[in-house]
Amino acid sequence: MPLGIGILVFILDQLVKHAVLVSMHLGESIPIIKDVFHITFVLNPGAAFGMLEHQRWIFIVVALLVVVLALVFYKHIQRESLITRIGAGLLLGGALGNLLDRIQSGLVVDFLDFRIWPVFNIADIAICGGAAMLIWDMWQRRNEDEE
Helix, strand or coil: CHHHHHHHHHHHHHHHHHHHHHHCCCCCEEEEECCCEEEEEEEECCCHHHCCCCCHHHHHHHHHHHHHHHHHCHHHHHCCCHHHHHHHHHHHHHHHHHHHHHHHHCCEEEEEECCCCCCECHHHHHHHHHHHHHHHHHHHHHHHHHC
8 A cells, every 4th residue: 555655646746747847937937826826836956945955865865765664664564554554655655756856857846836835846745744644643652552
């Protein structure tokens, strides 16, 4: 299950990024809901919110580590709770999506623009959502163990 989710996230992320790359100019912004949500094409040299700009190799190493850990612990993850399996799959797919961008150009294609938040992409949503699910599940288990 985690591998399937990871592959789906990766494919969706790359398809949408490709559509943005071939149909928009860098910096172009298309309002979907004026002043609330736009599709804005930017290339991000850093992580979320532009942190650690131009540290390409750090992000490549971290993403590769996520992929390797997911493969090494695959059988263990398969025996975990549904939330852990989904979270691991989302994290894996998101890491792979942004990893491919970084390997190809050193820059990540971002396009989801809510105007009050830095522009991001589907892989970013998967990474944050997957990490949140893993943390939530660990927290829940810890509380159950204490009871």
